[in-house]
Amino acid sequence: MLPLLRDLAERAERDLDPRWHDYLDTGAGEEISLHEAEAAWQAYRLRPRVLRAAGEVGTAARILGTRVETPVAVAPTAYHRMFHEAGEVATAAGAAAAGALMIVSTRATMPLADIAAAAGPWWLQVYLTRERAAIENLVTAAAELGASAIVLTGDTPIVSTRSRGRGSVAAMPPEWHLTNLGRAVPEGVDPVWAVDADPAASLDDIQRLAELSGLPVLVKGVLRGDDALACLDAGAAGIVVSNHGGRQLDRAIATAVALPEVVTAVGGQAPVLVDGGIRSGMDALVALALGADAVLLGRPVVWGLAAAGAAGVQTVLDGVTSDLRESLALFGVASPGGLDADDVTGRR
Numbered sequence: 112m113l114p115l116l117r118d119l120a121e122r123a124e125r126d127l128d129p130r131w132h133d134y135l136d137t138g139a140g141e142e143i144s145l146h147e148a149e150a151a152w153q154a155y156r157l158r159p160r161v162l163r164a165a166g167e168v169g170t171a172a173r174i175l176g177t178r179v180e181t182p183v184a185v186a187p188t189a190y191h192r193m194f195h196e197a198g199e200v201a202t203a204a205g206a207a208a209a210g211a212l213m214i215v216s217t218r219a220t221m222p223l224a225d226i227a228a229a230a231g232p233w234w235l236q237v238y239l240t241r242e243r244a245a246i247e248n249l250v251t252a253a254a255e256l257g258a259s260a261i262v263l264t265g266d267t268p269i270v271s272t273r274s275r276g277r278g279s280v281a282a283m284p285p286e287w288h289l290t291n292l293g294r295a296v297p298e299g300v301d302p303v304w305a306v307d308a309d310p311a312a313s314l315d316d317i318q319r320l321a322e323l324s325g326l327p328v329l330v331k332g333v334l335r336g337d338d339a340l341a342c343l344d345a346g347a348a349g350i351v352v353s354n355h356g357g358r359q360l361d362r363a364i365a366t367a368v369a370l371p372e373v374v375t376a377v378g379g380q381a382p383v384l385v386d387g388g389i390r391s392g393m394d395a396l397v398a399l400a401l402g403a404d405a406v407l408l409g410r411p412v413v414w415g416l417a418a419a420g421a422a423g424v425q426t427v428l429d430g431v432t433s434d435l436r437e438s439l440a441l442f443g444v445a446s447p448g449g450l451d452a453d454d455v456t457g458r459r
């Protein structure tokens with residue numbers, strides 16, 4: 112882990128209300144997937160190049176048409192007012208200052224319009240609600256507010272029993288709940304039931320969301336090549352390899368292990384993003400060499416938010432990007448596009 116991130120993680124543990132820190136830090140079950148995530152990236156080794164006239168290193172990229180200054184992006188994480196009073200508005204401003212993409216959670220605690228006003232490039236993360244009209248209204252609103260893609264989380268048919276912080280969400284002030292989704296619930300429908308995840312969500316929902324929003328839909332939570340192909344066949348425009356930061360199915364394989372299989376199956380038809388345990392630019396380099404188009408940071412962004420609001424978020428994104436730039440330069444390529452799978456050896 113980058114020392115910068117380690118310091119922020121320690122600060123978050125020391126300074127946050129323990130209920131909010133437990134919510135942030137926890138995994139599911141025995142936390143096996145949570146604890147494997149970082150080590151799985153560190154297990155790869157590099158095969159650097161010499162004297163390739165790489166010159167200045169650049170990190171600007173286009174992800175599904177969205178122009179960014181860095182392939183390091185903000186993963187969707189819920190309830191940012193637990194961590195800073197300006198919540199997702201601060202996160203969005205920090206990401207914009209870093210030229211990074213932000214994926215806004217359906218469970219954001221600030222109004223979507225305010226987040227959109229502060230944001231640079233942003234996408235909206237959704238899951239399928241029991242009352243489909245609730246999520247459909249939110250997706251339509253996001254498209255009007257300038258989101259450039261929808262990320263459908265597919266690994267949450269139910270919310271798992273978390274190891275720690277089980278009472279944290281129930282302890283939140285009521286106004287942090289359903290800030291955006293609640294507004295999208297049709298009149299006369301019980302909002303708590305309406306916004307629950309629907310365990311009957313299926314691949315067919317991908318196309319419906321794409322048609323409604325007019326935006327590309329990526330599926331998040333994919334860990335197998337055959338699943339990635341099934342999502343693309345059903346109309347997905349991209350894949351996010353993720354095990355939800357070890358918070359859903361414990362013992363799900365590490366994303367660093369799943370990524371090569373997914374990249375091979377997708378075969379360049381669509382962008383592949385990845386998250387889980389990425390804690391340095393070196394981890395990002397490994398992911399990009401294995402074929403990812405971008406990497407997402409979950410907890411580290413929140414550590415930055417908790418420490419210093421927008422400036423803290425920017426510090427985290429800039430810090431990981433600058434470590435990526437140095438790692439690319441030392442490796443001997445001018446940009447992530449110069450990397451390929453041959454540049455990393457399998458696992459030790």
Ligand SMILES: Cc1cc2nc3c(=O)[nH]c(=O)nc-3n(C[C@H](O)[C@H](O)[C@H](O)COP(=O)(O)O)c2cc1C
Nearest residue numbers: 135186187188189216264355356386387388409410
């Ligand atoms: C506090 C917290 C809240 C999260 N909320 C969401 C969410 O609302 N939607 C979602 O798709 N993923 C959510 N995730 C998962 C993240 O998007 C991401 O997959 C994970 O955090 C990446 O791992 P990392 O934290 O090791 O970087 C959450 C993760 C955390 C830590």
